[in-house]
Amino acid sequence: MKAAFRAHEAADVGRELAVQEFITRNLSAEQRKKSEMMLHGLIDQWGPVVSAYPSWHPLVTSSPRKGNSRGIHPQIRPNEKTGYAGLDHTIFLKNAFITCPYGGDETILKSVKELEATSCARIEAEVLGFKLYHEKATPVLVTCEWDEEMEADGTIPKKLAVPLMLEQELPSWRWAQVAESWETMRPYILGSPQGSRSSLFVNQDTGQTLKTIYTALIDTGMYGPVYQES
Numbered sequence: 001m002k003a004a005f006r007a008h009e010a011a012d013v014g015r016e017l018a019v020q021e022f023i024t025r026n027l028s029a030e031q032r033k034k035s036e037m038m039l040h041g042l043i044d045q046w047g048p049v050v051s052a053y054p055s056w057h058p059l060v061t062s063s064p065r066k067g068n069s070r071g072i073h074p075q076i077r078p079n080e081k082t083g084y085a086g087l088d089h090t091i092f093l094k095n096a097f098i099t100c101p102y103g104g105d106e107t108i109l110k111s112v113k114e115l116e117a118t119s120c121a122r123i124e125a126e127v128l129g130f131k132l133y134h135e136k137a138t139p140v141l142v143t144c145e146w147d148e149e150m151e152a153d154g155t156i157p158k159k160l161a162v163p164l165m166l167e168q169e170l171p172s173w174r175w176a177q178v179a180e181s182w183e184t185m186r187p188y189i190l191g192s193p194q195g196s197r198s199s200l201f202v203n204q205d206t207g208q209t210l211k212t213i214y215t216a217l218i219d220t221g222m223y224g225p226v227y228q229e230s
Contacts, residue, residue: 004195005193005194005195005198007199007200010048010193010200011047011048011049011200014047014048014049014050014051014200015040015043015047015048015049017049017091018039018091019036019040021091021133022035022039022089022091022098022100022132022133023035023036023039023132024134026134026135027131027132027133027134027135028135031130031135034130035130035131035132038128038130042093042098042141046093046094046095046096046143047093048200049091049092050094050191050192050193051192052076052077052092052187052191052192053076053077053078053092053191053201054161054164054165054189054190054191054199054201054202055074055075055076055168056164056165056167056168056169056189057144057191058120058121058123058144059082059095059096059097059123059142059144060076060082061075061082061118061168062082062116062118062123063081063082063083063115063116064083064114064115064116074168074188076188076192077092078090078092078097078142083111083114083115083116084108084111084112084142085107085108085110085111086099086101086103086105086106086111087099087101087108088101088102088103088137089101089133089134094154094200094201095143095146096141096142096143096144097141097142098132098140098141098142099139099140099142100132100133100134100137100140101137101140102134102137102138104138105127105138105140108125108142109127113125120146120147120148120160120164121144121145122144122145122147123143123145125140125141125142125143126140126141126143127139127140127141128140128141146160148160151203153203155200155201155203156201156202157206158202158205158206158209158210161201161209161210162206162209162210165189165210165213165214166213169189169217170217172223173222173223176222176224177224178223178224178225178226179218179222179223179224179225179226179227180223180227181218181226181227182211182215182218184227186211189210189211189214190202190210194207195207197211
């Protein structure tokens with residue numbers, strides 16, 4: 001039997017992995033002490049640490065590139081396909097990510113400025129004033145500042161999650177040949193890590209609403225028959 005999803009445990013594991021990734025022996029002992037404290041502060045403010053975003057999250061949907069490629073191949077991690085250049089040694093937070101390129105910060109800062117504006121959030125980047133990963137790397141924080149209040153538990157409310165999910169999923173009816181089941185799409189719609197209907201991005205209420213609406217969409221037949229693995 002699959003273990004139940006526990007958000008607090010998943011968040012703790014992510015925090016430990018972030019510290020292991022960024023607070024390394026490539027930094028001096030003095031740097032490590034300061035950097036670990038500052039890293040924990042960023043995780044508290046923008047986290048928790050996640051492994052992938054929902055495919056509708058502004059951090060992966062604001063690419064200036066046009067066309068249907070994002071819908072056909074939904075993106076769940078910031079990369080060049082989602083408009084970010086120069087990423088290196090990156091960890092993801094719920095509403096931000098930290099990247100530590102060796103080649104300087106200009107490339108990533110320029111790419112963030114060129115992202116499409118979104119009506120529900122602001123994406124900005126700044127160079128951090130302390131070292132992470134390596135003393136020769138330049139840590140950059142890219143943030144997603146929502147225009148709406150989050151839920152009391154810090155998760156994204158369904159008044160944002162539902163329309164963003166629909167904007168991402170509805171266009172694919174034009175080219176889809178089969179519908180993907182909820183189990184297949186769950187990591188894309190809820191983000192990772194996730195449970196059956198919640199994640200570090202959305203709570204049980206919002207996740208259940210997303211599941212109900214997505215299931216209703218595929219039940220219409222608009223994407224074709226539900227794909228069944230042989």
